[in-house]
Amino acid sequence: MIYFDFAATTPLDSEAAEVFVQASTEYFGNSSSLHDIGGQSQDLLENCREELANLLGVNKKGLYFTSGGSEGNFLAIEALLSAPKKPGKHIIAGMSEHSSIHGVLSRLEGYSLTYLPLNSSGLIDIEVLERAITPETVLVTVQHVNSEIGTIQPIEDIDSICREHDIHFHSDFVQSFGKIELKKIAPLVSSFSFSGHKIYGPKGVGVAYIDPAISWSPFFPGGSHERGFRPGTVNVPAIAAMTAAAQKINDQLGPSHDRFLELRGTLMESIDPIKEFVHIYQADPDSQLPSIIGLRIFGIEGQWMMLECNRHGFAISTGSACQIGMQAPAKVTQALGLSPQEGKEFIRISFGKTTKREDVVKLGETIVDIVNKFKN
Template identity: 35%
Template sequence: MRTYYFDHAATTPMHPDVVRTMLELMQGPGGNSSSMHAYGRAAKQQLNRSRDRISAALCCKPAELLFTSGGTESDNAALIGAARAQRKRGKSHIITSAGEHHAVLHTCEWLKKEEGFALTVLPVDSSGLTSPEHVRESMTPETGLVSIMHGNNEVGTIQPIGEIGEIVKAGGALFHVDAVQTLGHLDLNLRELPVDLMSFSAHKINGPQGVGALYVASGTLLEAIQYGGSQERKRRAGTENVAGIAGFAEAVDICVNDRQKKQLFMDELRKRWIELLMTNVDVPIIVNGNEQNRLPHIVNISFTGVDTEAMLMNLDMEGIAAASGSACTSGALERSHVLRAMHLPEEQIQSAVRFSFGLGNTVKELEDAAYIVGTVVRRIRNNY
């Protein structure tokens, strides 16, 4: 059976050049980058080269880049580390939005419950946008940290982080941005963006799983949340994953060099997919998210009258990998908190499926898969 992978927002296949880069290092003599001997110095040089490559692509200083195990750790390190540092300055109020990834939302809720921080969770509109004015209105002299994602992982809506960042800066707070979904799809110039902390993950850009990074602007106070050695300028203890970080750097180089071409092609795939579904599916479809400010590779679609869980199970049986865009808990589908935050009709929420495209997908593949989706929808409706 032929298979179709349309879940690149969850994770992406590794690029062949990334695999080769990592394999060369993994088959080498090894070495701990904290060791003083020749093997350790070689590992340290490789680590430094990788940091230089990634920082150059992001237009930041190498010393401003902290390596982590992925987006979740980067979000946790930024939020907990910055919130604790800001509290020492008399600022114990955090602002975020209802449309954030759980790595941000759950961490902010934990800071409120366990450490006593005040928390404001801003609403999003029906397209998933956070209003800069809502941020402005929520700022107080006690606000120490604001966290708003760049591009939403479920509906693809892009937030106005430039405008929001200026408001946060004027209010004397730190601004954290989860950019896990936007690296490789949008231009990121950290010299120009009013951002203090930004989270990244390698496996969203055809790099390895288990590797990420956190941008920490020079002068930003950040307390370490992991203790042990003095790695990463004493901000994140633990032996660095040199091979994984080298793979991350290779992936960043590829995605930055191919970004404009890739963006155009992803946008073409997205538009064509919507057209194909409108032709092949016998029920009305609704595209969720913001039509103007959106990522090119993500499309969230509600199939009117067709249950999400039934849809995903049947698509999987036909070889099509898609997602609800939300968590799976104890084997039961948890409906999207993002769509609920957008206050969409319940029927729209209960029938939403996220498709996301990337390396390996083609227009011909989408044409074949759209016919299968139409067949699946008819099968589900006939069984009801």
């Protein structure tokens, strides 16, 4: 089986796995314990916090370790709403946000919500965002990189608008951390989140950042861990392994981007024979993560195409793994204005560090064969 679903999750890096085992056996103490063994674990925890803060260009006091991106999104939004910059009960969100964002917003009582669509290039229209703002708007939440088509939203422009109107700005960095240099972007937002398993770290661990200038109130009362941000004994081994994976992937940002650009071009060439049946949803190169390709093949349901590819030994997907099993099309297809039937034709192909050019060619040729057999 050749894997093309790196946007869903990644294998654990071997060096990160070694760090996990070492931390589990040598730094096993509870980081909140006052004895020396607990102190060693606490020191490792704080070293990881400082290293990740340095990678992101933010104050380490704002970093909190979580169970992953979904929990990070939930707790960050709850924290921002506990300390709004001004009175109000209006929130603006991208229509194509991750399901964890939609989940936390749908449970809020007393708030009005405005969802922003994407333009034909898969980007938020800044003018539409500005028109959506009211005196009641207290929060904007927009995903940095879309998990299904890989478009990169204009964080700097959105931040500027939010600051002008005294609005908190949360951004989901799950698909951008480890793929894009974030040192200039991370300090701009009120909060962000990312997840370890998207960057060859362990599953079940991630980070949320809240600007230290914000005096938030905890969602979980009485929690003693992570300065009250979340309850539960801190998973120091997983945090150490995630930090090791983060250091490694951030060292390769430039070369990885160039390699993914080449692989993307290779896939485009290989499916050229069926281009009349294919629509690829993408932005200009400056606003596009090259490792994620979201597309439709006209007249063929994405789930069927995914199963056919699986039968031929290729793992692709029909969208975010957090939505698999639901019958509704990927949220990005709704944000792009596609009909439900068109949305069901969507598939996603995503590359990772082990993706080989010859495997991309094989996948493209397989898709061409499947489509030709289906159409004939």
